Amino acid sequence: MPLRKSSHQVVSDPHNHPNRNLLPSEQDKRLTANLVKKQKALDMPILDHLIVNADRCYSFASGVEL
16 A cells, blocks of 8 residues: 555554454564554554454554554
8 A cells, every 4th residue: 555645644554364363464563564664754643454354353553563
């Protein structure tokens, strides 16, 4: 997802894990770290990075990753 300055105030990155595992993968953690780094340069706060399935969701903002 390219980030660029626009009228958007915040960024959120929801996605699902087809295997229903809500724990963030290493790739999820790298993506989040990269988004946070880019948002600082663009002054666009990352609201959250969510992993969802049919029953539950994992929030990076409520964990220690964001």
